[in-house]
Amino acid sequence: MRRAATIVEELEKYLSDLEEARRIRRERADWSFIHSLPPRQRAALQYYIETGDLYVASRIAGMSMEEFNELRRRAKIPST
Amino acid sequence: MQAVADTCFLLDWVKFSRRDLLFDIFTTVWLPEPVLGEVRSEDTLTWISERLAQRKLSLIPELPELRARALSLMTAVASRLSIPLVDYPEAYCLEAGRELGAVVLTENRGALAVPRILPEYSGVVVWRSLEVLAQAVRLGKADCGVFDRYREEALHEFPRRDLEKILNEVGCRDGGGRGRGGAQTH
Numbered sequence: 001m002r003r004a005a006t007i008v009e010e011l012e013k014y015l016s017d018l019e020e021a022r023r024i025r026r027e028r029a030d031w032s033f034i035h036s037l038p039p040r041q042r043a044a045l046q047y048y049i050e051t052g053d054l055y056v057a058s059r060i061a062g063m064s065m066e067e068f069n070e071l072r073r074r075a076k077i078p079s080t
Numbered sequence: 081m082q083a084v085a086d087t088c089f090l091l092d093w094v095k096f097s098r099r100d101l102l103f104d105i106f107t108t109v110w111l112p113e114p115v116l117g118e119v120r121s122e123d124t125l126t127w128i129s130e131r132l133a134q135r136k137l138s139l140i141p142e143l144p145e146l147r148a149r150a151l152s153l154m155t156a157v158a159s160r161l162s163i164p165l166v167d168y169p170e171a172y173c174l175e176a177g178r179e180l181g182a183v184v185l186t187e188n189r190g191a192l193a194v195p196r197i198l199p200e201y202s203g204v205v206v207w208r209s210l211e212v213l214a215q216a217v218r219l220g221k222a223d224c225g226v227f228d229r230y231r232e233e234a235l236h237e238f239p240r241r242d243l244e245k246i247l248n249e250v251g252c253r254d255g256g257g258r259g260r261g262g263a264q265t266h
Contacts (some may be wrong), residue, residue, distance in 0.1 A: 006196060007196075007197050010193050010196050011193075014165075014189055014193050017239045017241075017242075018189065020239060021189075021237070024237050053167065054087070054088045054091070055087070055088070055167050058118075064117075065087050065088075065091060065118035066118055066119050066121055067120055069092075072235075073095075073235050077235075078235050079088070079092050079187060079234070079237070080239070
């Protein structure tokens, strides 16, 4: 029972943290820069803003993770 | 103390002007080979290759056994919790950390939750940059301003509740982490 309660608490914290992080990424992003990009990069940044998943976002963009991280910085999106 | 660094941790950490603080805390930081493959910039590659030469960083090859266990971990987590908590790079680092008895360095929240959710991973220690910086403050290697400095240089935001807890723990409640954005502490 304690294990189940721990898992529920952990999941609640996980989901709450994810929502806070998503809000920060949306608010801080330079949307005019993002909309000026080619479709693949734009889609990758939008995916990153929603999920924070650098690995999959870099694959959507067709970049290495470091190259995508530089694009993230140019778009003023904090990693969270 | 040893550590295994994940890509998402490393790519932010290398932007930090005090990135060598890592070696004030860990005697060796292991880099899985797939992590190295994601690095392209000259600055980062130079830093990594110099630290590899100094034996502060060490490379872990992508081993079939760890790869298989990482894939099992991904599917185990997804089937038990109905959410894809970890991707392959984080899963590989968790397995490497478990094998080596090393602290796993990642920014992935799923990876952070795994030891608390899966009993077989309860012995794996997972730290983010937040915990690394806190340890640097505890050891007297950095002052309270290090949290804000990291946020600015790495363009990184710490979860508000976690930051507040750490600042209280290390006695920085009034001296650090008072920057902008969603992670404000007041």
